[in-house]
Amino acid sequence: MQNAKLLLFSLLVASLGGVIYRPCLSSWIMLLGTLILILWQRHLRFFLMVIVLITPFMIYFFHDARNLKNQAEIPDQKNVQITGVIFPDNVSIDGDNLSSTATLDSGEAVKLYWTLPNKQSKEEWLKQDHVLTFSATGELTRIRSATNFNQFDSQEFYETKNMTHQLTVTTWQVENMVSHDILNGIRYQLHAWHSRAIHDTESLPKPLREYAQALILGVTPQALYGDNPGVQTLGLIHLFSVSGFHVSFLIMMIMALAKRLWITKEITIVLLSGLLIIYFVFAGEPAILIRAIVAGELILWQDLHHHRFKSYDIWAISLLISLIYSP
Known part of the structure; x- marks a missing residue:
């Protein structure tokens, strides 16, 4: 674990969030276990860095949890x-x-x-x-x-x-809604296209309609579970949701298409980086996609700058950013 310090830090932040938002035996065990692993490094400088870097996360989590508690206390x-x-x-x-x-x-x-x-x-x-x-x-x-x-x-x-x-x-x-801000205008337009695509899939026959909505548009219709009871019984719900697999497939598909069109790798990476963000907004901005999008961006930019990230570093960075987006 000597070279996985970033991974240990991300796990500590995640377990801290678990203790703050959902305190239970498993979250406390994870927090204490991660602390033991960090102390096991016997690296004073790393330990001091962890204390400094985890402070803003702790403040953020406590502030967000307090706001959620205050919001919950609003009377009917x-x-x-x-x-x-x-x-x-x-x-x-x-x-x-x-x-x-x-x-x-x-x-x-x-x-x-x-x-x-x-x-x-x-x-x-x-x-x-x-x-x-x-x-x-x-x-x-x-x-x-x-x-x-x-x-x-x-x-x-x-x-x-x-x-x-x-x-x-x-x-x-x-x-x-009328927006005079360019970025918000683009965001609103992507959500409008997403809604239009959902409406268009309603004309498809079953079960193609449910598959298209779940696997392409990130919407899980109730009819999918009603018509396929085995999906829930066998615990296959995750197979019918937009996930990292879709991001990987999108990257590979665009890269292969760009190669056939003789588009340079550098231009393809820049275009794909923007396309991943657009896809995230188009899919409804689900928190579940954050890790996949961040991991995809890091993999693309490491190819552009010829700097290789370790796989667990990519996982750790994407976890930290997803915790910021949705603690």
Whole structure:
């Protein structure tokens, strides 16, 4: 482990996050085990560097966990007025029920629910592919925890996404979002294209529709589990989600295509670096893709600069960045 100091540091940061956010026996064992391995190095300079470098992570985790706790303590409110933003690829419609993830102007994320009043409204929402701003009146309540043994715990699940409350909309006004910032405009357009692609796949026959949404667009429809009960029974859910495999496949496909088109390796790497970021946003910005994207970027740039990263260093760097993005 003498040459894996960065890996040890990343594991220490990850286990520290586990103790802060989900304190349990396994997270404490991992933290203590990693500390023992670091002390086993008998390298005073490395130990002092760990203390210095882990401090900002500790402050960040404690600050984020405290904000999440304060957010969870917000009391239930009726007839509350809230404004925020909805991305079209987060909207889901089941019958006359609309649900989505919304980001409030205060920066908090909530789960949003609304009952569609008529068929015309439903058809309009099914065609909606723009980023929306809304001003709503409704009931803001804490997301409920599981009430039965072994029941899915929605409260705990949504807390991992920094969501503690849900908003049941009574009335609201919705309009298309207009951004005057170039980067935000590109981001909104990518989400709009993602939503449009999801709508387009609805015309595909089963099970191709579910496969296309899950494996290409990063959306897992409930019909996939309903029509394929063995997916959950056999624990194969991870095979039907966008992951590092897709990033690797995309890199290999573009590299092979560029080679056939006689595009230089340097230009291909630069284009691919930007394309990976675009793909991340297009796929809905899922935290699960962060490690794969960062690892892909590092592998590309090491080829460009002829500097080889060790595999566990790439893994460690991608883990640290993913913890910053979604602690």
